[in-house]
Amino acid sequence: MGRPVVAIVGRPNVGKSTLFNRIAGKRIAIVEDKPGVTRDRIYAEGEWLNKYFTLIDTGGIEPESKDIILSQMRRQAEIAIETADVILFLVDGIQGLTPTDREVAEMLRKSKNEVVLVCNKIDYNALNESIYEFYELGLGEPIPISASQGLGIGDLLDVVVEKFPSEKDTEYDDDxxxxxxxxxxxxxxxxxxxxxxxxxxxxxxxxxxxxxxxxxxxxxxxxxxxxxxxxxxxxxxxxxxxxxxxxxxxxxxxxxxxxxxxxxxxxxxxxxxxxxxxxxxxxxxxxxxxxxxxxxxxxxxxxxxxxxxxxxxxxxxxxxxxxxxxxxxxxxxxxxxxxxxxxxxxxxxxxSMRIRTGTLNDIIGEAVLMNQPPSDKGRRLKIYYATQVGVKPPKFVIFVNDEELMHFSYARYLENQIRNTFEFKGTPIQFEFRQKGD
Missing domain, CATH: 3.40.50.300 (P-loop containing nucleotide triphosphate hydrolases)
Known part of the structure; x- marks a missing residue:
């Protein structure tokens, strides 16, 4: 059924991107004290109590705006709301309840999705009383947090993961x-x-x-x-x-x-x-x-x-x-x-392709027979053996008698011989030449 989706919505400049970055654990969304900076839905992987979910940050909702960008931002937020399993409705505890908050709340009530009302910017106990006016929105008990200070985030996520649909896949996947x-x-x-x-x-x-x-x-x-x-x-x-x-x-x-x-x-x-x-x-x-x-x-x-x-x-x-x-x-x-x-x-x-060491050395050996390695001042390059040491991209180490004798053109020739056999279409491959014994 896919991974649970958590969307953060609210009017502009209430701290949605700051909360998004806090939950995602890194600075992904652009955070700047300017309304409208986050325009699109931004996705990241979130995790809490070994439950993985997709987190969406949205542009601020301006319900009545006629501006083309703001209108598209509103549409993007609406799509996020339609997609989400749990919606975090973020409000500003310092600025208090606004008419825009009421309009967004009305939009969320119509969605019939799980909504968690989150009161942001509660940085100290004296501000806790400011959350009570948000009961008026009819969306349940507001959860006080400070996204910038990281206060209350754990309590919030405890509530969020409890609301995930049981049929959703919360396991980690790396494929x-x-x-x-x-x-x-x-x-x-x-x-x-x-x-x-x-x-x-x-x-x-x-x-x-x-x-x-x-x-x-x-x-x-x-x-x-x-x-x-x-x-x-x-x-x-x-x-x-x-x-x-x-x-x-x-x-x-x-x-x-x-x-x-x-x-x-x-x-x-x-x-x-x-x-x-x-x-x-x-x-x-x-x-x-x-x-x-x-x-x-x-x-x-x-x-x-x-x-x-x-x-x-x-x-x-x-x-x-x-x-x-x-x-x-x-x-x-x-x-x-x-x-x-x-x-x-x-x-x-x-x-991500890997080549067996035996097969790789067969290719290198055949390449050497068809085109002898270069020489310099009477000394000829000798190739002893090769092995693959990594993927993403594929990386090969080739052991030689003197790495300074390896000319760029011959390295490219060896790469072409490997590509002629295994193609490696779409990916670079890397070589490292080492003197035997290094």
Whole structure:
């Protein structure tokens, strides 16, 4: 039945993201004293008393707002409410009960879900009396906490886990493929995630920078489990003016580090830019499996040479990751998007592949027979044996007589021989050369 879902909702600036970070155990959501900073639903894994659940942070609800972004934030919060098993309705104990709180409470009463009323910013005992006015909302006894100080969080979570439906799966699972969707702003990252998921999980608009946080969305199809991480687009550093934009760039880099597979989104109408190369470089340098997604392919005027010309541009400018498959799509129309999941599964499998030591040494031995190792000043490189020492990405240690004799071109030759046998499509592989005895 899936994992229990806990959503944190409330009007803007009551401390939802602070509580989200406190329960998640790390600083995931952007926290800034400015209403509207959290725009999308942000997902994280939570755990209490060995029970695992999905935690959702939402943008603040402004019930009557006509502003397009605020309206979408309200819709995102409504979707979170519909999805959740338990809703944490957060109110501000210092500011007191407001008309917006009453309107949100009315919305929650209609949802028929489990609602826990949480009174935040109760930092000392003198403020405890301020919680009584919230009984007026008719949502039961308010639980006093201080998200910033960490007060009352354990008591709150005790109540939350008791409300989980018995049929929900609260066990830990590690067979999930984590997918980071990365690229420049407005490349279509959110549109791709929405198209794959089949619903509007992420706010999509033509305003660059709409997605500010890295957003985790769990997804399961045919028994395969995925977590999609839709990230804020990386801008060039000189264009990062706000603190919020700086945080977003950090979130993107953190998303790459957490991911198994990176989908590198490139806007076909702009081609491969320097910024695209840098973003792809982050994934490559972190050893992540990668797939290059050329989006907005439907907007390109084509002739019989367009595809080959664009492919050559990608291969030239992203030559350092020639292992990555290229998929040409339109997230808007859905063209070829259905192939993405198969490529993700293949790249993830190759990212975790292990080769038996005997088989690996057979490949290396045959490669040496076909092409003798290089020599320098009368000394020839000798390869003794090889072994795989890690996965994600696959890493091999090759023992030699003198590691300084190993030329880059010969190392690449050995990599190609291994790839010719096992393919390793979608994943980098790493080599370390050691002198025998080291």
């Amino acid at each position: 999930v493929i984590k997918v980071a969707v990365i690229g420049k702003p407005n490349a279509g990252k959110s549109s791709l995630v929405n198209r794959i998921l089949g619903e509007d999980r992420v706010i999509v608009s033509d305003i660059p920078g709409t997605t500010r946080d890295a957003i985790d969305t769990r997804f399961e199809v045919n028994g395969d489990k995925f977590v999609f991480i839709d990230t804020a687009g990386l801008r060039k550093k000189k264009k990062i003016y706000e603190n919020v934009e700086r945080y977003s760039a950090i979130r993107t880099l953190t998303a790459i580090e957490r991911a198994d597979v990176c989908l590198i989104m490139i806007d076909a109408t702009e081609g491969v830019t320097e910024q695209d190369k840098k973003i792809a470089g982050f994934a490559h340098n972190n050893g992540k499996a990668s797939i290059i997604i050329i989006n907005k392919w439907d907007l390109i005027d084509k002739d019989d040479r367009t595809y080959l010309k664009f492919k050559n541009e990608v291969k030239t400018k992203l030559a350092f990751m020639d292992y990555a498959p290229i998929l040409y799509i339109s997230a808007l129309t859905g063209q070829r998007v259905n192939r993405a999941l198969d490529l993700i599964k293949q790249a993830s499998m190759n990212h």
